[in-house]
Amino acid sequence: MDSVQLAEKLRSLNAEAVVTEGKQFVEIQIPPSGLYSLARQLKENEDTGFDFLFCLSGVDYGHDLGVVYHLRSTKYGHSVVLKSRTSDRVDPQLDSVADIWRTAEFHEREVFDLLGIKFTNHPDLRRFFLPSSAGFPLRKDFVDDINIVTKK
Amino acid sequence: MRSIIKYLKEIVMAVWSLLKGMKVTGYYFFQPNKIVTQKYPENRKNLVMFERFKGEVIMPHNEKNEHKCTGCGICEINCPNGTIEIISKSILTEDGKKKRAIDKHIYRLGMCTFCALCVKTCPSEALAFSQEFEHAVFNRALLIKVLNKPGSQLMKGVE
C-alpha cells in the first residue's frame, strides 16, 4: 500500500480525523475525544495493522499540549503519525493507549512526568524522573531560576 | 538401559564442555607474553598518545611568544556548555586604530566535554588539542586555565 492509498484508507476509518500526507509519513490529526477509538482501529483493522508504537512524544505547542504517536505495521511495513492535542493547560487530559500498545504505558508516564499531560485510564500514572514538587520542565513556560542558566 | 546410556552421555558431554573452557584459561595461564597490563607510572616515558587524542585545549605559541587568537569569540559561542570565556581588550595598532584583541582566553577544563567544536570552528586555527592526559589536581581552581601566555601577542598576518 503506498502512501496515497494508505491516506485514503485512513480517511475512511474515522470522520473526525484529518489526514495529510507529510514529507516522511502520513499524518493524522485527531481531537482527543476520538483518539482512543481511532488508535484501537489502527491496531485492529486488517488493512492498517499498526502494531508497533515506536515513538511517543509529548509536545508543547505553545498554547496547546499534544502527543505524537509514531506507528508502524510490522506486517506491511508502513508507518503513520498520529497527533492529538488539547488546549487545556491547567488540567490536560488525553486517553491512554496503554492497553493497545503496552509500551505506551511507560512512554505516557514519561510524558506525564515531563509535560504534565494526564492520561485517563492509565494503569499506573506516576512520575518517573522528578520529585512531585518539580514542575513540568518540558513545557515552554517552565521556569527554574536555580538550575537553568541561560547564556547571554 | 537406553536412559542410562543417555544419562552417562550427558555427563560426558557436560564434562567435555567444561574442559573446553578450562583449556582456554589454562592456555592463557601459561602464556605470560600475552599479558596486556601496562605498568603505568613506570612506562610514562615511552607512553605515546595518538596525535589526535583530545587531552585538553591549548593555544599553540611560537618561539616569539605569539599566538593566532584574534579574540573573535567564535569558540565561546560554539562551546556547548560555557567552558570557554573570552575577555577582550582594545589595543591601538601601529597606524593608530583601535582594535579588539584578546586579553584572557579562559578555559575551564573541569567543564570541557572534548567535543572539539572550538578547535574545529576557530577561523584562525589558534586552538589545538594537546595529548596531555594527567589532569588530576588537588584544587579545583587549578582546572581553570588561561590559554594565552602572559605577554603574548597576536602573530603577524593573522586577522
Added chain:
Amino acid sequence: MFDFAPLTKWIDTVLHNAMSPFWAVVVEMLIVGVLILLFYALIGLFLVYAERKVCAFMQNRLGPNRVGPFGLFQTIADLVKLLLVELVPIRNADKFLFNLAPFIVITASFMAIAAIPFAKGLHAIDLNIGIFYVIAVSAMGVIGILLAGWASNNKYSLIGAMRSGAQIVSYELSVGLSLITMVILAGSMQLSVIVEGQATGWFIFKGHIPAFIAFIVFLVASTAETNRGPFDLAEAESELTAGYHTEYSGIKFAFFFLAEYMNMFIVASIAATVFLGGWMPFHVGNWDGFNAVMDFIPPFVWYIVKTFFVVFLMMWFKWTFPRLRIDQLLTLEWKYLLPINLVNVLIMAFIVLMGWHF
C-alpha cells in the same frame, strides 16, 4: 625418608623430665597451638596471594605487583589494612550472634587442620577416626555462615546464608561418600595409616577407575562445600552483592576471608592425603634410581606440592566457570553426584572384595 617422630618424641621426653606431666602437656599444647596458628596465618596469606596471581595470569593480567617483589607483600599490606579498618556497627543486628559468627567459621577450619598429617610423624593429633573428625569439624563452619546471615539483619545476607545451608548440607553427603570409597580401599580411617598404605602406590592409581571417579566427585563436592566458585552461591557477588558477609568489615570480614582460603587448603590436603598419597613420594614400579631420587625430596615438600596442585585445580575451576543456580546446584548433587557415588562405593567394595586393585 625423614621422620619427624624422633624429634617430637625427644621434645616430649625433655618436657616430661623438666616438669610434671600436667604442665608438660600444657606446654606441648601451647607449642602445637602456636605452630598451627603461625602455619595457618602464613598459608592463608600465601593462598590469597596465589589466588590473585593465578587468576591474574588466567585473565591476561599481572596481578599484584606493587608491594614488594612481584607483589609478595600485597596480602600482608591488605591484612594490616583490614586490622586498621573500622568495624562498622550494624543497627538492629543481633550483636552477640553477629560477633560470634566469624569465630565459629574460623574455629571450624582451625580445628580441622589439627588432624592433617603434614609429614611423617608430623601431625598435631593422630585420631583413629581422622577422616570422620575432619568431615565433622569442617561441616561446622556452616553454622557460622548461617548465623552471620541471620544476625546481619540484611535481606541479601539471609538469602546467602540459606543458600549456603542447603548447599553444604547436601554436599557434605558426597564428600563423605567419596571418602568412604577410599576408606574401603584403605581399610582404616586413621589418616596416618591411610598414608602409610600408599607407600606402594597412591590410592588414585591403586583403586583405578572407582578411585578416580571418587577423586573427581570429591573435588566437585569439596569445592561446593568450601563455597568457592562455581558454587559460590552464598556470596554470589553479582546477585547478592556479598551474600552472608555483606555487613562485615575489618577483622571480622578478614576471618571469613581467611577461613574460606583455609577451608580450601584443608579439603585440598585431605584430597592429597587420601587420593594422592599425602607426604609419600611418587614411585614408579621398579625404577629404583628414580624412586631413590624421589625419596630424596622431603615428605613435607611432597605434601605441599600435592596440596597446591589440588588448590590450583580449584582455582582453575573458579576462574573459568560461570556460577550455578541454586536449583541446579542441588540437582547436580542429588541427581548426579549422589547416585554416581553410591554405585561407586559398591564397585569399590566389590573390587576390594575380589582383590582386583593393585
Added chain:
Amino acid sequence: MEEPVKVAVDENQEYVINMGPQHPSTHGVLRLVLALKGEIVKNVEPHIGYVHRGMEKMCESITYPQIIHLTDRMDYLSAHINNEAVCLAVEKALEAEIPDRIKVIRTIMSELTRIQSHQLFWATFGMDLGGLTCFFYGLRDREKILDIFEETCGGRMIVSYNCPGGLMYDIHPNFQKRVKEFIKYFRKILPEYDQLLTGNIIFQERTRGIGRLSLEDAISYGVTGPTGRASGFSCDVRKHEPYSAYDRVKFNEVLFSEGDTFHRYLARMEEMRVSMDIVEQLIDNIPEGPFAVKLKPVIRLPEGEYYQRVETARGELGVFIISDGNKNPYRIKFRSPCFSNLWVLNLISRDFKIADLVAIGGSLDLVIPDIDR
C-alpha cells in the same frame, strides 16, 4: 522517584528486597524493587531516573552541532551511532547531498561501535553469571577497537566524530590497516569466546529457556535490537530503512524465534560476525572524496517535523525533531531503545529465580543513561 515504593504484592507473604541503585549487576544506577517468594521473583518494579539529566530540555537551547556531542552521553556504548542519528536527521531536513565517502566511513565506524558494544555485553554478561574471566577477555579485545577510535577520532568511548554534513576529521592513514588487523585477530578470538561461555554446560543450563519473550509481547512492548530479534521480531533498521551505506552491503538480519536469554545472547554473538562481514565489505572500498560537506555556519532547519531511525547496538534509536526554523530545535525527542526494552523485565523474569533475573537483566543489555537521558 520520591513517591513511596508501591509494593504490588502483599508484604506479609513476600520478601521485598531492593536491588540497586548500587548493585553490581544492574550495570549502573537502576533500582529494582523485587518481591520474592523464597528465591522466586514474583514482581519486579524498576525505578529509574537516577541519571536523568534532562537531555531533551537541554537540547532545546543549544544548536544542532552542539546537540551531537550530547547524544554521546545517552548510550555511551554506541556513541557514534547516536551521533549519526542526529546528523542524518539534520541532513535529511536540510536535504544536503552527502558524498559516498562519508557514508561508508560512518557505516564502518557504526559497525565497529556495534562490535565493541557487544564485546562489552559479552564481558559483563559473563560476569553477571559469575564467570569473571570473560570480563577481562572481553575488555582486552574491546581495547583494540577503542584504540582504532582513539587514533581516528581522538576519543575512545565518547567519540564525537560526526558533525552535520560529514565528519570532524578524515580517517587516519592507519585506519584501514588497523581495522583489517583487528578483524583478522577477532575472527580468531571469537571461537575462544564460544568455548569459554557459549558451549559451557553451566552457561547453557543457566540461560536456555530462561526469560522467554514472545513475539507478540516483543512488538507490543516495542522491544527492538538483538533483544527483539531473538524473539523473531524483524526490526533491523539497517535492513528495513537503510541509511548511510547499508544499502550497498550484503548482510543477513540475525533472527531467532525462541526469545530466551540464550538466544538473546546468541543474537549478539552472531551480530558481531555480521558486523565484521559488513566492515570487511566496505573497508577496502572507501571512495575518494571530501570528508565533510560545507553547510551554512549556522544551521537552521526549515520548519517541520523530522524523524530519523537508526539501529544502535541496543535497538532502534529514533530522533524526532520539531523545528520552528530557528537554530535550536523546538522540541527534540530521543526514542531510546533501552527505555522500551527495560519494561519487559517484569514480564519475562516473573516466576524465575533471583539468579535468573540477573541473567535476564544482563541479556537485555541495558545502558542506564540511555533509559534516563
